[in-house]
Amino acid sequence: xxxxxxxxxxxxxxxxxxxxxxxxxxxxxxxxxxxxxxxxxxxxxxxxxxxxxxxxxxxxxxxxxxxxxxxxxxxxxxxxxxxxxxxxxxxxxxxxxxxxxxxxxxxxxxxxxxxxxxxxxxxxxxxxxxxxxxxxxxxxxxxxxxxxxxxxxxxxxxxxxxxxxxxxxxxxxxxxxxxxxxxxxxxxxxxxxxxxxxxxxxxxxxxxxxxxxxxxxxxxxxxxxxxxxxxxxxxxxxxxxxxxxxxxxxxxxxxxxxxxxxxxxxxxxxxxxxxxxxxxxxxxxxxxxxxxxxxxxxxxxxxxxxxxxxxxxxxxxxxxxxxxxxxxxxxxxxxxxxxxxxxxxxxxxxxxxxxxxxxxxxxxxxxxxxxxxxxxxxxxxxxxxxxxxxxxxxxxxxxxxxxxxxxxxxxxxxxxxxxxxxxxxxxxxxxxxxxxxxxxxxxxxxxxxxxxxxxxxxxxxxxxxxxxxxxxxxxxxxxxxxxxxxxxxxxxxxxxxxxxxxxxxxxxxxxxxxxxxxxxxxxxxxxxxxxxxxxxxxxxxxxxxxxxxxxxxxxxxxxxxxxxxx
Amino acid sequence: xxxxxxxxxxxxxxxxxxxxxxxxxxxxxxxxxxxxxxxxxxxxxxxxxxxxxxxxxxxxxxxxxxxxxxxxxxxxxxxxxxxxxxxxxxxxxxxxxxxxxxxxxxxxxxxxxxxxxxxxxxxxxxxxxxxxxxxxxxxxxxxxxxxxxxxxxxxxx
Numbered sequence: 224x225x226x227x228x229x230x231x232x233x234x235x236x237x238x239x240x241x242x243x244x245x246x247x248x249x250x251x252x253x254x255x256x257x258x259x260x261x262x263x264x265x266x267x268x269x270x271x272x273x274x275x276x277x278x279x280x281x282x283x284x285x286x287x288x289x290x291x292x293x294x295x296x297x298x299x300x301x302x303x304x305x306x307x308x309x310x311x312x313x314x315x316x317x318x319x320x321x322x323x324x325x326x327x328x329x330x331x332x333x334x335x336x337x338x339x340x341x342x343x344x345x346x347x348x349x350x351x352x353x354x355x356x357x358x359x360x361x362x363x364x365x366x367x368x369x370x371x372x373x374x375x376x377x378x379x380x381x382x383x384x385x386x387x388x389x390x391x392x393x394x395x396x397x398x399x400x401x402x403x404x405x406x407x408x409x410x411x412x413x414x415x416x417x418x419x420x421x422x423x424x425x426x427x428x429x430x431x432x433x434x435x436x437x438x439x440x441x442x443x444x445x446x447x448x449x450x451x452x453x454x455x456x457x458x459x460x461x462x463x464x465x466x467x468x469x470x471x472x473x474x475x476x477x478x479x480x481x482x483x484x485x486x487x488x489x490x491x492x493x494x495x496x497x498x499x500x501x502x503x504x505x506x507x508x509x510x511x512x513x514x515x516x517x518x519x520x521x522x523x524x525x526x527x528x529x530x531x532x533x534x535x536x537x538x539x540x541x542x543x544x545x546x547x548x549x550x551x552x553x554x555x556x557x558x559x560x561x562x563x564x565x566x567x568x569x570x571x572x573x574x575x576x577x578x579x580x581x582x583x584x585x586x587x588x589x590x591x592x593x594x595x596x597x598x599x600x601x602x603x604x605x606x607x608x609x610x611x612x613x614x615x616x617x618x619x620x621x622x623x624x625x626x627x628x629x630x631x632x633x634x635x636x637x638x639x640x641x642x643x644x645x646x647x648x649x650x651x652x653x654x655x656x657x658x659x660x661x662x663x664x665x666x667x668x669x670x671x672x673x674x675x676x677x678x679x680x681x682x683x684x685x686x687x688x689x690x691x692x693x694x695x696x697x698x699x700x701x702x703x704x705x706x707x708x709x710x711x712x713x714x715x716x717x718x719x720x721x722x723x724x725x726x727x728x729x730x731x732x733x734x735x736x737x738x739x740x741x742x743x744x745x746x747x748x749x750x751x752x753x754x755x756x757x758x759x760x761x762x763x764x765x766x767x768x769x770x771x772x773x774x775x776x777x778x779x780x781x782x783x784x785x786x787x788x789x
Numbered sequence: 790x791x792x793x794x795x796x797x798x799x800x801x802x803x804x805x806x807x808x809x810x811x812x813x814x815x816x817x818x819x820x821x822x823x824x825x826x827x828x829x830x831x832x833x834x835x836x837x838x839x840x841x842x843x844x845x846x847x848x849x850x851x852x853x854x855x856x857x858x859x860x861x862x863x864x865x866x867x868x869x870x871x872x873x874x875x876x877x878x879x880x881x882x883x884x885x886x887x888x889x890x891x892x893x894x895x896x897x898x899x900x901x902x903x904x905x906x907x908x909x910x911x912x913x914x915x916x917x918x919x920x921x922x923x924x925x926x927x928x929x930x931x932x933x934x935x936x937x938x939x940x941x942x943x944x945x946x
Binding site: 264266267279282283288329333377381389415418419421422425426428434435436437 | 801
């Protein structure tokens, strides 16, 4: 007997991703992913100055603001053939690297951990045994019995107010939670520590971006923050020391808490190394240019494509082979189009809300279905780490091997929900370590007397060709992000962003081939269809971000009687 | 005593930008003059704002609202009603204001005074133009927010 279960919305805190899954005999046999909110932000950009695009695209999303700035300025620089100074390349690396580290930590502890950690069980833990557990996994500073008792008291006091806050809306007590109370308490303590820590890590953006959120120092041709060892309003030795310190805090936390947590929790959930694989197609554009030659040369993390889990064959990415299919999406133009020619005119034909189910035989999502050479691709940390691993990457290979060794698993275990979560942790570690090198390289370059931060030779539109097109790629925390721009007579003619969650969350294509979320859910066991925790685990392992749009308070009735009209 | 004036909203969704625009207008006038006052364009939220909220003792929030009132209507909320207001908020962001305030409370750092100023939106389509009624009442919204800053300055001179 088949049953259709619906999870809407699925992001842990808020969001507009809807998953429908068909369950038979305790297993998912089919699944559909739908973005129920229209974006279409690209249309705003038409007719505007390409040099302003980064400022507007940075507002696409509330969670990952810098990533759209980077992709946008790279697209314009690519279209106009601009190479930016080495200092600017390094500063962008540091901004991107610290964003990735902060975002991954937040994802693991604040958006994903509660799929594995039962907070209510933490209240039953023995603080003494928890202290022993903590001391057994690393030499982290917060490891005393008193400390864990205080965490327990704080959570108990908060819960006693009847408001669970960020812990609301979870399936507490679900049979799929497997950790002993002490591991739950330890992870809960780390949840709180990570909240404090992320505030520090992201200060790097305020230093290098003049402001956070929404840093302001991006500029087509480089960056706009000056370098001057003798000025307090520029990048100087003090500021370098500050960002080095923020990164050090992050690195220590990842080494002593995040990685040990993943290794401590994973053994209880090893069955999840065999669940959630999907198509096993992985794509990365590559990231972090490290040489004077500038982007896209000499990237620290390599780009590439892996098909069907074949690690012996990494294919180069050719942007001409990317197209967006709208066969099951609510758009006017149903044909498959390269982003240069992409359209965003919506045509909603779905049911009028409230409704029970989407008509998945027809159109069922505002998300398009991107395809590479006709095939769906998963993007994100797992793709990046697999491609780096397959290419024998010097920093990635030893960490992946060490993690797999501790879990007693082979590389095939990475093609899974657990693999996605482990890969994100591995990437956080190697990135926080590498970020230190970029900061030191910036310091050394400044010390050598190079203060150049911006290349202005193609700033004036008079120097541009009448027609130009280009693409800007960035490996954002959630995966491969691409902006495509068409410039005509100094203004934007067309603009398309293909974001990581579009690759991952897209619906079926014209051949009814599922998108990565959908495919990864098929075969997943469901213990209780009324509490589909298992769906959340896999979808959250991708780090969904359908959070790129609307924001208006929508409480009528009761609230209306309370507000004071001025 | 630290005052944070936090304008939130999406700059590319017409009237949803109202709070951000108020912050962008007031920031140059008041920022970098004293270290207990900050006017911040918080954009579309996220945990990035937690550090600022924890820092604040008094928080003035400014945002667009959907209350099915006449577009451009300026409203105020304070005290316990703030929590009700954020309880069932429609927001697409991963970490909405409700979660931010609860998280701040969980950390024992929630601002002791919070006041909210809102403006009823007319259109929240994807674009960068305010609707006429909202545009007309923006000075009124800004004036109320600025009066909070003035009150703070007179109390903490």
